[in-house]
Amino acid sequence: MKKASAAFRKFTYGVYVVGAKHEGRTNALTCAWVMRVSHRPPLVAVAVGKTRFTHDLIAKSGAFSVNVLSQDQLKYARHFGLKSGREVDKFTGISYREGKTGSPLLEGVVAWLDCRLVGSYPAGDHTIFVGEVVDAETTDLSPLQYNPRDYWG
Numbered sequence: 001m002k003k004a005s006a007a008f009r010k011f012t013y014g015v016y017v018v019g020a021k022h023e024g025r026t027n028a029l030t031c032a033w034v035m036r037v038s039h040r041p042p043l044v045a046v047a048v049g050k051t052r053f054t055h056d057l058i059a060k061s062g063a064f065s066v067n068v069l070s071q072d073q074l075k076y077a078r079h080f081g082l083k084s085g086r087e088v089d090k091f092t093g094i095s096y097r098e099g100k101t102g103s104p105l106l107e108g109v110v111a112w113l114d115c116r117l118v119g120s121y122p123a124g125d126h127t128i129f130v131g132e133v134v135d136a137e138t139t140d141l142s143p144l145q146y147n148p149r150d151y152w153g
Helices: 002-008 053-061 074-081
Strands: 016-022 025-031 034-038 043-049 063-068 096-098 104-106 111-123 126-138
Touching (some): 016 043, 016 053, 025 063, 043 063, 043 111, 053 126
Antiparallel strands (some): 016 063, 034 043, 043 126, 063 111
16 A cells, blocks of 8 residues: 555645535635546536545535635645634635535635535545536636645645
8 A cells, every 4th residue: 555655646636625515614625636527517526535524514515616726825725724624714814705506615716616516425535526517717827736745844
């Protein structure tokens, strides 16, 4: 498994903030494991750790957002990735609005997707959530690329 872990560290990823809202609680986490899975209908998949607060919000709400961070938004990646939404309101002081599904859409990102959950699949210590895109917006900004050294030294 050490060889697999070493190989996994060579994969390239974008950096995303995946969010959800349920029963008045809004939360999001930094996520690198996001991919499109279909053009028709437009589907996207996110892998979220089963112990994460956002995991439960997605499962209960039936919706989630994917916010594509820009190259100058590393502070958002750290903010949403290094704190627990069970302990703090991660959206205090953060500019966002709610999408059609109620999921949080960050202001100033490269793009965002507002998704309705259409499936979930256990995958080891994560769940793969598949969502149909119900709304989306893009800009001409360049996306942030994941580098573990930005978070773990």
